[in-house]
Amino acid sequence: MSSYCINPLCNHRQNPDDIEHCLSCGTSLLINDRIRLVKPLRPLTDDPFNYFEVFEVDDAGTRWNPVRKQRVIKVLKWKSPKLVKLIEQESLTLQLIQHPNIPESTLDDFFTFVPKNSPLTLRCLVMDKFEGQNLEQWIEVNGKISQSLALEWLKQLVEILDTVHRSNFFHRDIKPSNIVLQPSGQLALVDFGTSRRVTDTYLAKVSGSGGTSAGREGIYEITSVITPCYTPTEQINGRAVPQSDFFSLGCTFVNLVTATPLSNLLTEEKTGNLIWRKNAPQIDKPFADFIDELMAPLPGQRPQTTEVILQRLEKLPQQIKNYRLTNSKVFKYSKYTLIILGFVGGVFLSIPLAANYLVTQGEKLEAANNSQAAQDFFYWAVKIRPQSNRTISSFYFDKGVRSTKDIGLAKKYYELAIKYNNRDADAYANLAFVCQQLNQNDCAIKNYETSFKLKPDNWESHFGLALFYDDRQMYDLAEKQYKLAIEMSREAIPAINNLSRLKILDGKYNVAIALAKSGLQKTENIQLQSTLYKNLGWAKLELKRYAEAKADLEKSTKLDARTDAYCLLAQAQEALGEINDARLTWEICLIAESNQLEVQQWRLQILKRLLGEFVTPSSP
Incomplete structure (x- = not known):
């Protein structure tokens, strides 16, 4: 096995594996006292457009990851600002994204290195290697x-x-x-x-x-x-x-x-x-x-x-099975037989029984993902008995509720529910919510407004519209809808919680505290209690009431392991001088799952501090 010199200007880069310095240029073959270049994974050329070199390396490990293993090092040879930005960005990306099938890289794995007697400052990124x-x-x-x-x-x-x-x-x-x-x-x-x-x-x-x-x-x-x-x-x-x-x-x-x-x-x-x-x-x-x-x-x-x-x-697997079935000759004959039987039932049975039969058959076909045939049965059910509309609407509404993880499918079902019953306020509200998830703004606002007209005292619809505005940082409009929801029902605790958060963002900390306390008095829901205690601690943290903030945030994390509560708790612990506890809490903040804007901002702040502590930047 050979050791390769990291210096791209070296005349003879391959060396025996039992020496410490390159025989040609004198550069250390043990980078950062841990990394030895084993073999190049790309051809080593003098091409000025070959900006990066990639090697398999033997990594003795770091204090963060003391396991010796074969890894990969990516070396940026030239000091182009755009290329420097790219490799720094790749390092940050791999630090923040944690998945067993994505290369792992830590703070210690990104560093600069200056070869002996060289004008170059190399930027090096070490990451895990996948075999295959x-x-x-x-x-x-x-x-x-x-x-x-x-x-x-x-x-x-x-x-x-x-x-x-x-x-x-x-x-x-x-x-x-x-x-x-x-x-x-x-x-x-x-x-x-x-x-x-x-x-x-x-x-x-x-x-x-x-x-x-x-x-x-x-x-x-x-x-x-x-x-x-x-x-x-x-x-x-x-x-x-x-x-x-x-x-x-x-x-x-x-x-x-x-x-x-x-x-x-x-x-x-x-x-x-x-x-x-x-x-x-x-x-x-x-x-x-x-x-x-x-x-x-x-x-x-x-x-x-x-x-x-x-x-x-x-x-998809079931849809593929259904496709193969519906395109078979046997199914085509069966479809026409069912339709004929539906007509016969309408003639010889009572109209309600015939309509119920057609609705039932339609529901079975819809459950088998044969939507077109189901629509045929629903069409004739409504033709012979218009009252079937509400039954079919409820059927599609329930399917929409069950399909909330697939928002595109949920939207289709709520639209079908409204098609059969255009007076269902809840169907409009749910359709508005899925439009909101799909970023179809006009659709969301239009359906929320229709829901309000049909059911003016529906606090959930006002809360949904408030979330729509909140997600788009239209805080004045969100606050108005949160207040309407709170006025309409004592059950609108989520609206109280979110309004408390808006007051914190607006710097009105005492108002936020009062809202959070009022919400805590009205709910026994553990998740809601957790987020209300989080807002309580956040507001007190901003008021520099650190001990009180810490107590509330600890309550929040015990009730429900909220990422944002851990990020805030780490800040309170730091302010109180509890540095070791703060380090552990910051670690939870960094690795726990969250898409909240505030969490991303707090993570960025701590990562910048950590990078400043562990990475010594080269001179420009």
Whole structure:
């Protein structure tokens, strides 16, 4: 085994493994007293456009991770500000995203190194190495994959992406060569060098706000990541969003199920969509339709979240079975027989019994995901007995409630419930909520307003609209709706809690405390008590009443392990000089799951402090 010199200007970089310094240039072969370069994973060239070198390394471990193991080091050779920013961003990304199939990297794994007698300052990033082949290599040997394997791999990748997106990042370069098939059969997602964090600044650049000059700068930064055939149009145009990852994922699976380079596939003349299905006859129409939906031209036409995709994937196997059944000759004959029997029942039975029979048959067909046939039965049920409308509406409303994890499907069911009964205020309110989840603002506001007209004293609808405004930081409008909900019902404790939080953000800490205390007096719900104690502690923390704040925040965490409460508790402990306790609490704040804006801000503050403590920046 050899040891390689890290100095890119060295004339002879390969050395015996039993020496401490390079025989050619004298640079230490043991980097940071722990890392020895074992072999290059990319060719070592003098090409000035080869910015990064990648080596497999023998890592003796750190105080944070004392296990000796084979890892990978990525070395940035040149001091380009944009490239420095990319590798720093990759380091932060890998620190914040925790998943067994994403490379692990800690604070100690990003550092600078100056070779002996060299003008270069190298920036080094160490990360875990996954054994196995990337899927580009695997497909060249094994050919196209089966439908069952495609479903399994797609689920694995979306579960990884779910962690990435929940951590407020997106990958931006998903393709077969960045996916590793491990010997265990599990996929790993690698190369986060082009990932982006979803921040207000980033969104401002995507939207072009902040002035013309800033808008151009944002576009320039974002469009630098383009992989032909895998990059969606909005990313090429500097408008990448998390749903851009779904486009690349769809393209990746077209490549996997066809074993054909995407550049060799034809495209539709009008839409530009790939024509690929004839190259993948093993893929049934429901799955093919879903892959095409992932590759829809506009981000809004694709599934909006990883959670939606996972819910859809759970249903796909049954949809595929139903598709095969409904396209068989036996089913086609059975369908016509059922319709005829429905007519006969309407003639020979009493009208209510016939209508109930048709509704029941429709419900069974809908449960089997045969929506078109179900609609036929519901149509004739309403024709012979209009009162069936409300029964069918309730049926679809219940299906919407049960489908809340798949918000796209829930929306469809609530719309069908309203179609059969347009006086159901709760159906409008629930439809408004799912529109809100899908970021369809006009749909949300319109349906909330309709719900108010039909049922003016429905506090849940006012609370839902308040959440809509709150999520968009339209705090004045949110506060108005929270107050209306509180006036309408003593049960509106969530509105009291959220109004308390808004008062903290507005600096009205005593008002926030009074609201939180009033909410605690009215509820025995543990989760609500926990979040009310959190607001109580937060307000007291802002008032520098640290001991009281600590007591309330400890109550909050004991009732329910809230990430935001731990972040606040760490700040109270620091203020009281309890440094060891604060360190442990900060660790929980950093690793626990949360998408709250305040939590992200507190995490960023502590990470900046930690980076300042452990990473010594090089001179510019």
